[in-house]
Amino acid sequence: MSELLIKNGIVYDPLNDICGEKKDIFVRDGKIVEEVKKPEILDVNGLLVLPGGVEGHAHLSGSKVNAGRLMRPEDGRRGLRRKTAITMPESGYSVINVYGEGYRYARMGYTTMVEAAMPILTAIHTHEELRDIPILDKLSMTLFGFNWFVMDYIRKGEMDKLAAYVAWALKISKGYGIKIVNPSGGENWKWGKNVSSIDEPNISFGVSAREILSSLMEVNEILDLPHPIHVHCNRLGQPGNYDIAIDTMKISSGFETKREREPLHVTHIMFSSYGGEKWKDFESKTDEVTKEVNSNKNASIDLGQLMFGDTTTMTADGALEFALCKLTGSKWSNSDTEMETGGGITPQIYSPSMPINAIQWAIGLESALLVKNPYQVWLTTDHPNGAPFTTYPEVISLLMSKDRRKKEIERVNKVVQKRAILSSLDREYGWNEIATITRASQAKAYQLNDKGHIGVGADADIAVFNINPEEVDPSKDYEEVERAFSATKYTIKGGEIVVRDGEIVKVFPGKTLWTNAEFDGYYELIEDDLKDWFSKYYTVSLSNYGVSDVYLTNPEVIKTNPKIGGRIEVPAE
Amino acid sequence: MIIEDVICPFCGSLCDDLTVEVKDNEIAGIENACKLGYSKMMGYEHDRYERPLKRVGDEFKEISYEESIEEAAKILYNAKSPLLYGWASTSCEAIERGIELAVKIGGVIDQTATVCHGPTVLGTQEVGKPSCTLGEVKNRADLVIYWGCNPFHAHPRHAERYSTFTKGYFTKKGRTDRKIVLVDIRKTDTEGICDRFIQIEPGSDYKILTSLIAIVMGKEESIPEEIGGVKKEELLGLAEEMKHANFGMVFFGMGVTMTGPKYKNIAALERLVRELNRHTKFSLMPMRGHYNVAGAGAVFTWRTGFPYAVDFRRGYPYYNPGETTSNDLLTREEVDAMLVVASDPGAHFVNSSVRRMAKIPLIVMDPHPSATSELADLIIPTAISGVEMDGTAYRMDDVPIRFKKLIDSKFKSDFEIIGDIIEKIEKRGVKD
């Protein structure tokens, strides 16, 4: 029995309505408890204490991320860190090796991560990397946006089969929820084309993005999945795409859900809030997009904040990456996955003097500042697309300080004062709101009841930062804020101290969470279809497809209550 | 017992539709395998090392597993500049441990890509790799080009399962829905399944590929009437065919990666495919040899950041082919101890490297005698992955597949042995 007492910290725990109270936290056997007997005592007198951070959307493991690492040894040589007696060496700045990913998140006080895009066919790869990412608890989102079974069932109107297929695919890929990237359009990319609106039917299956989105949102509800459908919009990254983001969100308006979270999440909103018709008249449309978020309680967003510097873009939206490559002339990899999804990768340098980049930078911040309810926003950089996740401390300081933003605006291309509205926004985030958009929002959106808060019964995932929130004025001392969020005083994961004074002091594997939404007879519903298409069109056998438990570290199954058939009693793991 | 959907542990095609009959813990029959896969799987018992062997003077002396592991740990721990090589014919799980070992002893770890598709990696690091999984080819490709490769012999079921004869969703008629072209320096048996053969002069790939790029970009005016033994007309025709395919595919092999400016050939090929994507959909794929060489690259990359030739001697990964690659290190006599896992560099490395291998403490983990084990100071017999041990392998298109254990073995697997060596090293204290 291991016990810990974190004494006298200034605690922000939004989900439990604790806002800057000086408070002791008690930990026993990895959980937050009411009291302890003989604990190790950490007196953190006056320091900021938050729940462990929850990364809601990042590209950290699997075929696409690894293709990015492979393509960029010049990125690999940045961020090298020697081995220690307990850690493996780190490499990479934007495409980081698995150890660096785990250690760097832990150093920043993060303890849970979501891999945002997992193809089923290569899900073993995703999980092999997740198995290697130390310390963090892990979830991954399975890609469905232009999956052939999905599109075929939708064009035939077979919703039960669609639900059965999604339940089966989540189980076989050990996925957590439904990820949708460039719905319908991704299939066209396999002929070198795309779709231009959410109502355009694609070439080979004749289904539109709207049909895919609304059907999968329905299935998400039928299967009682914990997370909203998680959507990367059509025409992402192209001027004039903001109306697609709005139309996509509108699909969820009025939708009824039993889960206490939004039914639809639009991810990395920055890349979908573009006005103008061409890059020449490119402008921010954050005002329009956030108007929709503020009036639609059924949609949430994450930022996809862009920060200046060198990074690597990667997405299942292959068409987008090729378009970027044509703009920059930079190297480009593509990886279309049969029957299911696609992927592309190209490096980017975001420069403050480039008009487009300056506006993109402003859009992310504007989104955070204009959405009224912080539970509808998550802080992300869509790592590594907008920037590496290691820039979070800087983003936090920008959100907390108008002065810092003003200083930055003076530094970047002047166009930002005309074609973005950032300079007119006075709002400054407080500690509680920062705690919300980095922890609580994600925990709620993923319905992770033991994460994102430090109430009794929660996992003892805690971050203590070397900053006194009562003494520091984040509006003025923004550099202090950035420094404090860069490396914790302590990161505690599952009740164990893993980071002390910014250094990794203990390493162990985290948990792997996945969702089991099986229902009575679900497999029989789709068995013939699976056998038929696997024998005809896949290049692997059905029996060799999918991820077995050997690939999961400390698996934890989230069981749901589907509203279809009867719930199958799954034997305990 | 009949085991279905068995994965063949031979080449990078990683066929997963074999049926194997097992009787009394022996393989009694195999269906669906090509002759290469068949002979590997049927011949698993043939000519095995029965026990670990240690060289004493001119002879090998039998020792126990325990002794061999202690000996291996001692050699590797004491080395200033050890090299761990091989990894293409074992499981990802074993490779993962290999990287851990390299980190702990402060050594260089390299894999067989260094002598086959290393240039493909280098090309990709210049230009990127527009590619896809094999099912995309099966379902969509109406133009397939084999360039400098000979699947008829090296990947016997590739054409049938993935690239030529197979029928798919948009290629319902299979072979007749496709045009197949071979580009090579000589007519190989693969020519027999092709519609067209373009013969090029040895070492001229780079010039031909850059010419094709210029043609696709509409800048053919400077191209001379003949390049590398090919008439300009023929290249103009090929470029047109490529641009007008609905889904084009290039498979390439060591005929391109190992001649002339090597990786610049691949970079040019990748540039050509990228250029073609302005006109239609085009992809390319290296024809990987060993069944898990792609897996070795994958594991290396996610664990270290780099795909092969990774130097941990200074405690962090340093990668620079030409400097940290096995042949360069061995030829320069920089290696003072070497561990070879599931590979035969004694047969494939340049002479100067092999001479160095003969001089230094050499540990070989292999089920069978090889040119390398002839030179070894310590031989540790292993179970055969894919027959006697399960694990993960990556197909040439980077699709991971879990291969099966078909029979029990008295031998330890690579995975176990390397784990045991790491344990011994840890007892000695991790070098810092």
Place this chain on the structure above:
Amino acid sequence: MQNITLKSKYDGRISVEAEIITPDNFSGKDAKEIGEMDLFMGNKTVKLKDIFEVSVEGSSENPEDTEIIIKGNTDRIKRIGEGMTSGKIVIEGDVDMHCGAMMRGGKIIVKGDADSWAGREMSGGELLIEGDAKNYIGGAYRGETYGMTGGKITVKGNVGAYLGEKMKDGEIVVEGDADMISGMEMLGGKIIIKGDAIMPGGEMKGGTVIVMGEVTDRMPTFKMDGMEIIEGIEFNRYTGDLSVRRAKGVLYMKG
């Protein structure tokens, strides 16, 4: 003025990484301090004094007034002068890889041969190699966008393949012959090869390559657009490489 002499005692075959050897790091230090600096040999850290005998004459806090002379067997000493900003290094014998890599200023003279990647990614200063040099002289790191971006490299002997790969600015002069594809993917700057060359200018996008000797295996993707007299010799002027978008590379060859 500070003169530092390092006399190599090393004849091992495992290379020694010595990026610490620069005027920037040595200036103002005495022999003892320099001797205590770390070098790396295989997986061992060694002291500089274990590899070199160190002697120092005079003293200067300014690297500009610091000269390092390296004597003895140095063919396995890598990364000498890496990132140096000023001062001078003279290497009397052969030198191993990455000599003068990323150098920003000052001067390095190699009296013997230099191994590959000498002057890799250098942005200023001068590197003079009196013997031969191997591959990627003035080139880039794997996957990187740019090679050399400034400064000057002179090689009196022959060079290996990919001279000035991805070079963006600066100048390289080779008095002997050049192996395969000099000016590979070059973006700017100037390369002069006084001897022969093979396939020069492959995939070059900008900059100038002048080959004064014979060229074998010409790239087919260059367009001849005139004649020019350079140093009294008549050259044909080509632009390319046409297989690269927006290519404005200039290649001068005889005939």
